Amino acid sequence: MTFPSSPVGFLLHDAARLMRRRFEQRAAALGFTRAQWQVLLHLSRNEGIHQAGLADILEVEPISLVRILDKLQARGLVERRQDAGDRRCWRLHLTADAHPSLALLQDIGEDTRAEALSGFSDAERDTLVGTLSRLKSNLVDACTKPAIDDEAQHG
Amino acid sequence: MTFPSSPVGFLLHDAARLMRRRFEQRAAALGFTRAQWQVLLHLSRNEGIHQAGLADILEVEPISLVRILDKLQARGLVERRQDAGDRRCWRLHLTADAHPSLALLQDIGEDTRAEALSGFSDAERDTLVGTLSRLKSNLVDACTKPAIDDEAQHG
DNA sequence: GGGAGATCATAAGCATGTCTATGATCGACA
DNA sequence: TGTCGATCATAGACATGCTTATGATCTCCC
Numbered sequence: 228m229t230f231p232s233s234p235v236g237f238l239l240h241d242a243a244r245l246m247r248r249r250f251e252q253r254a255a256a257l258g259f260t261r262a263q264w265q266v267l268l269h270l271s272r273n274e275g276i277h278q279a280g281l282a283d284i285l286e287v288e289p290i291s292l293v294r295i296l297d298k299l300q301a302r303g304l305v306e307r308r309q310d311a312g313d314r315r316c317w318r319l320h321l322t323a324d325a326h327p328s329l330a331l332l333q334d335i336g337e338d339t340r341a342e343a344l345s346g347f348s349d350a351e352r353d354t355l356v357g358t359l360s361r362l363k364s365n366l367v368d369a370c371t372k373p374a375i376d377d378e379a380q381h382g
Numbered sequence: 383m384t385f386p387s388s389p390v391g392f393l394l395h396d397a398a399r400l401m402r403r404r405f406e407q408r409a410a411a412l413g414f415t416r417a418q419w420q421v422l423l424h425l426s427r428n429e430g431i432h433q434a435g436l437a438d439i440l441e442v443e444p445i446s447l448v449r450i451l452d453k454l455q456a457r458g459l460v461e462r463r464q465d466a467g468d469r470r471c472w473r474l475h476l477t478a479d480a481h482p483s484l485a486l487l488q489d490i491g492e493d494t495r496a497e498a499l500s501g502f503s504d505a506e507r508d509t510l511v512g513t514l515s516r517l518k519s520n521l522v523d524a525c526t527k528p529a530i531d532d533e534a535q536h537g
Numbered sequence: 538g539g540g541a542g543a544t545c546a547t548a549a550g551c552a553t554g555t556c557t558a559t560g561a562t563c564g565a566c567a
Numbered sequence: 568t569g570t571c572g573a574t575c576a577t578a579g580a581c582a583t584g585c586t587t588a589t590g591a592t593c594t595c596c597c
Contacts, residue, residue, distance in 0.1 A: 235495055236401050237420055238514040241441055243398035245521035246391050252529035262553060265392060279575060286396055291554050293577055315562050315575040340390055342524040343517050358510050359393040362498050366400035369497040417583060434545060446584050448547060470545040470592050
């Protein structure tokens with residue numbers, strides 16, 4: 228098949244979608260999604276962060292986080308506490324209830340990762356992680372630039 | 383940061399999402415999304431395929447394709463023609479109008495890919511493509527298996 | 538020939554992600 | 568001090584992806 232140069236974008240998207248699908252085939256029994264897991268995990272490592280800060284870590288728009296946090300809060304896994312000095316901010320905290328669920332989700336994540344990386348050597352896995360990190364970093368930079376169609380910015 | 387083993391899934395998902403975001407920053411001016419581009423592209427290489435076949439190529443559920451095709455058809459870029467021998471099927475065809483748009487989207491795709499792969503050697507890019515292909519293949523296989531939590535299927 | 542089960546397209550409902558927009562609050566500067 | 572622009576959280580609208588369900592049609596096998 229003579230595909231236009233290398234279909235990196237399609238491959239990336241397909242692999243990510245399939246990995247999400249596989250994760251959620253398992254996590255559905257617990258009532259969690261991949262995105263909820265990611266939020267819980269980063270929250271566990273950044274207790275007390277506010278929503279804009281978490282959005283920045285996750286490289287998503289703040290609005291994308293709101294509904295996820297709404298659901299987690301409604302389930303009693305996340306608390307929004309008013310910031311003492313800035314009434315615009317909520318400080319985010321995991322509740323005690325969140326930790327057992329997070330542990331289960333980590334196990335499911337491990338299983339899914341093992342399936343995805345089946346047949347990979349440690350070196351191959353590390354190379355992949357390094358390559359994806361660079362690619363992500365390139366895109367984070369690119370997304371802040373104007374989306375012109377390849378002209379007028381060569382200065 | 384001591385992240386749980388290698389966060390391949392998160393990296394993959396983040397990179398794919400950022401690449402989609404960047405692509406759509408450019409393609410929004412034309413009124414197209416990444417998914418619509420992917421459908422048009424695969425259709426151009428598989429004229430006359432039916433929806434289930436295209437869904438299979440794209441590794442998505444058939445229902446995921448319906449609304450995308452609806453929109454492309456409403457814009458006059460795709461035709462659904464009744465199959466001669468099977469009244470359940472639609473055969474899918476690009477219209478003449480689709481080809482100029484597809485060419486523009488290909489250019490945008492090239493620009494986006496170039497940004498994402500900035501600083502990568504050809505060999506690195508090829509390694510990434512190969513690795514992602516294997517990963518995708520692993521996941522396609524895995525997704526057909528029952529989603530049990532890692533037990534009872536060792537036979 | 539006729540019925541059972543597979544297959545095709547599609548609907549309903551939900552989750553996530555984006556854009557743009559809005560109201561509240563903060564901070565900085567005149 | 569008072570106003571103006573930045574920032575925080577969030578609403579609305581849209582596109583995609585999934586699971587589950589449904590109606591039409593086909594196929595196979597008795």
